[in-house]
Amino acid sequence: MTNITMVQALNLALRQEMEKDDGIILLGEDVGVDGGVFRVTEGLIEKFGEQRVLDTPLAESGIVGMSIGMAAYGLRPVCEIQFSGFSYLSFHQIESHASRLRWRSQGRFHVPMVVRTPYGGGVRALEHHSESREAFYAHMPGLKMVIPSGPRIARALLVSAIRDPDPVIFFEPKALYRAFREEVPDEEETCPLGKSRLVLEGEDLTMISYGAMMRPSLDAASELKDKDGIRVEVIDLVTISPLDDELFVQSVKKTGRAMVIHEAPRSFGPGAEIVSRLVEKAFFYLEVPISRVTGFDILIPLFSRENYYLPNVQRIVRSARQLLKT
Amino acid sequence: MTNITMVQALNLALRQEMEKDDGIILLGEDVGVDGGVFRVTEGLIEKFGEQRVLDTPLAESGIVGMSIGMAAYGLRPVCEIQFSGFSYLSFHQIESHASRLRWRSQGRFHVPMVVRTPYGGGVRALEHHSESREAFYAHMPGLKMVIPSGPRIARALLVSAIRDPDPVIFFEPKALYRAFREEVPDEEETCPLGKSRLVLEGEDLTMISYGAMMRPSLDAASELKDKDGIRVEVIDLVTISPLDDELFVQSVKKTGRAMVIHEAPRSFGPGAEIVSRLVEKAFFYLEVPISRVTGFDILIPLFSRENYYLPNVQRIVRSARQLLKT
């Protein structure tokens, strides 16, 4: 049991899985000698050698495409795209191949690979280093899209993603990389893909979120409890796609009020699907409209203004109070 | 006034606009000598010459990236991606540049370009030739995403898209290319971007759709009228993003019942945003849950089974009847 950051937790997952399975290969820009620009792969090239940790040329389609070939052969590549804002250079490899090879070959091949990539704002970074466009990948049949919200679950989720027989895109909330520590057991932990988690029980309102937005959501929940006596139920989606709608539907049937919180732009964002599932499966339980507290439909501004773009505790609290007023 | 197909209507729009503005340049694979694999650009290289109609090398990022440079200089490139299933090779150019250059340069440059691309099923085509993933492009701030539903509007919409100061991705429902003819006036017609159209008035139920799915929606509406006496209001979105929610919100406030029909996979698809807007803006008018009649969350099957994948009249009628039962 150690008290570690998310970076360390992800590193632990990789290290322990690589020890168990020599089919796991890491590849990406700067993942070797440099240990990754966020140090998630630190020390792994020293431990596992250049044959298992590949510093690749600067080419995202190359990284993902090569991983697909490795995976088709039966290896378990875990590739890194340095920032999710550059994953679009490999978009066609993910859409047209990673998520289709099982289907195209009718089961002869499958693609047990993981694409790890940091996403989201809050680290005062340059353009293309702060976006949150998980919706692109959530709308790709054949692919799984997951996002952890803290060190412990990050470690467990990465282990499960690596072992999953299908391709998984693993968005890492970079704002959380070193934001806080959690106790993470030395022993193996897994986290089933396709299952969301109840993080806080409550009766009055359901907040549905994931990734870096779990923190402000939980903070907002506790402020609402303290100041307004409102008991919020908070759900961490963990897997964005295929979406687990059971838990949140059940919750909203109980609370009658729901909010979705994400930093992605609102329109055509992940929240829209959650709203739609609630409409489809809990419509007659809804007492008020579901509210979306999200990024705006603009490009996330450079860092001096990003805090106005990103949902924060205040915005969530305000929206929650409104829901309870009506 | 001539009675023409959508292919001819698009060709007319290009021809007439190119006559008026020598800044309009067509480029893409096979758009010149061959006239485009669907013949949308037929005859244009003969009329306007090789300097205005460029048969490019086989490289989608090249086509879009080069168009961005042309547009930054003030030309109005209209590029073609042969099938939307190959647009992913230029995804990063669209996301990271076409939709951002105005913003990045703070208004010094803008990108008045159009990316035309055929999308959707129903033409018995090979893999990657039948998808409908407009949601990807609808979730890109800075970009406009439009889809015509018939020859006349296709012509007007393309004219407006070409004249628009912002980048527009123009999805052409290939199933409609030659499916039917419409009277199209010789004189100029435009169609404002960002406005949806009321196609059929009704009182009982609102159908919201676009593109190739407008036909089965209208057919379903007429079947419902004839057989069940249900008066359906039908709205053609025309612009998917930025989404015009005024018309459909107003309509649903009247009818209390809504259906969204699209061939894209359901989860995280365009329908989800429409449902969310209705929840946000017409919640208390909704009598029943909004229903989504869409493609399934799978890869569209090869053509022998695609008709089971695509929403059809029967599926729409059945779903409408259910909405009216509850």
Add this chain to the structure above:
Amino acid sequence: MPRNKINISDEIEHLSVLNEKGQLDKDLEPEISETLLLNIHRTMLLGRRFDERLLNLQRQGRIGTFAPITGQEAAQLGAVAVLRSSDWMVPSFRETAAEIWRGRTMESLILYYSGFNEGGRIPDDMNNLPVCVPVATHLLHAVGLAWALGYRKKDDVVMTFFGDGATSEGDFHEGLNFAGVYRTPVIFVCQNNQWAISVPRSKQTRSQTLAQKALAYGIPGLQVDGNDLLAVYSAAKEAVERARSGGGPTLIECVTYRLMMHTTADDPKRYRKEEEVQEWVGRDPLPRFQKYLIENKKLLSKEKIDRLETEIKEEIQAAVERAEEQKSKLKEPLEMFDHVYAELPKNLKEQKAQLAGELSGNKKEDGHD
């Protein structure tokens, strides 16, 4: 150092063994066993006749769009004939002959072109990746496969096919560069058939040859007469041996010609002259190779070819019939939910159930139930 020429170590060569007049360069003639020569010939002929039959089926509306290979048989078979069955082939979408050589059945091809996903099924014992439609994107899969072979200490190699147009895509570049950097055992076979749909080779790139693009990656590149089976075979053999012995990748440009349409949806008369086609008919790889087998190798005769033609015709007919039979058993639409994931997630279970409901509803409405 002032203005100095840099010596680029690699040279780009052109290889021809059996020229278009059927003249043989004895010094360069590869050693190929009689059985192999006859097998290659048989598959060339089969590929040609199967193309004709597919075209015929397509025109009757019995199959959908497909991409003919006529004219490119030598480029494909000369290359794959060098492979062992444990080696890997990563095709593009115009490798019918190569796929058949590697064990793909004609009925699975017919099924595929009839719009049945089942036609894409790759048998467990065949080391091919499935057909890849997005141009050039599969080159990277070939590199990844080849890397995995090296990692697993196999001495198998990977051969991948693509067209002249494919060399313009970014993935071509990234694929060859990765292969060079990691020295993976992969043979890049470019079937330069002069056209990418309507775009001629000359408009695809200003480089004099496609083979010289290898220089950008520090790997060997070679141009061969792609209608000369012996030249293709020799080049492929050299490249495969190099790859197998750890020497890394090679780019082979096979100069050939697509004698028919791009696909059945295409009309080549729109963009190319009949004279050009006729010129290339004169370079047809099939009669050239037959002449070699008859005159130089004394392995074939007019009569033997006629018997072979009959045999092949029957074989094709049998495959067409098997495919029809299989199709009639494959009407079940619910199978479209299969193979998206290892296990059906909840949303797909729900949607599959919805469709199942619809289907039984339909049956009821149709009075079938």
Add this chain to the structure above:
Amino acid sequence: MPRNKINISDEIEHLSVLNEKGQLDKDLEPEISETLLLNIHRTMLLGRRFDERLLNLQRQGRIGTFAPITGQEAAQLGAVAVLRSSDWMVPSFRETAAEIWRGRTMESLILYYSGFNEGGRIPDDMNNLPVCVPVATHLLHAVGLAWALGYRKKDDVVMTFFGDGATSEGDFHEGLNFAGVYRTPVIFVCQNNQWAISVPRSKQTRSQTLAQKALAYGIPGLQVDGNDLLAVYSAAKEAVERARSGGGPTLIECVTYRLMMHTTADDPKRYRKEEEVQEWVGRDPLPRFQKYLIENKKLLSKEKIDRLETEIKEEIQAAVERAEEQKSKLKEPLEMFDHVYAELPKNLKEQKAQLAGELSGNKKEDGHD
């Protein structure tokens, strides 16, 4: 034709004029006016000092991440010095000196690195595209611009910059290929600074030089000592003249070195040896060029340089102050809705109003209203 070497017409050369010891090859010395020489020198020095100041501001938390250029001043300035102001420059993200040469103010750079979109504003009379972060993707914009210039019958040219790592991206390939096919007036300047973050040039590609990648596109390629201002200038001049007179694109590989970190978020000690850095310090372009101006051209002296240093220091200080002042006026967050579209669409109007409401609500809550 049997096994024949193909003559590839283009040759790849290496150019050096003023070597690392400061020895001049008189035959190759370009003619540059005294004013131009002194201007170039001033901007080199300014670029160097500005880098130092930015680093200092970054370490104090007054600006965010930025990419230093120290060591690459000659590669940048030798190239852009050849351009007219009506020509175009398409930068990557490490061209501070070149941008300043082309008219970008230091305060706009500071603003940009302070996370203000306003810092990215390109004045109407400056023909630069904005900084491009996604590696290699801007090469295609350069080609499109250059095509447009040709279409509009201008004799302006486009110069674009990128790194050694960028040559691995697919967009590099597509960009150079399109430029070759359309013979657009574009000069591709590769600043091969030996590292792409932690990945050395040798792992980026197996090709011996980056310049030879030009052979894949049938365009001229040239390698120059990128720390030799005179060599870079000569190469750029030749390329610009060719482009201007309709001769099409050129690839220039400037062999240089990044003496500092990749960006301020990077720690180069993790991946490279101090000895290597020191070796390149010995090849520093700035003292080398200064020696040339002092000894060969008699245009400069120790004292003049000292005066210049003081002047530049003040200039930078003034820019920093102007930037601080501007920043204090730019706190308004509602501006983040600007410049997404020509006109605010309805959803953005609603969202902007929402934020405006929040902001005034906050003020109320904070008792400010």
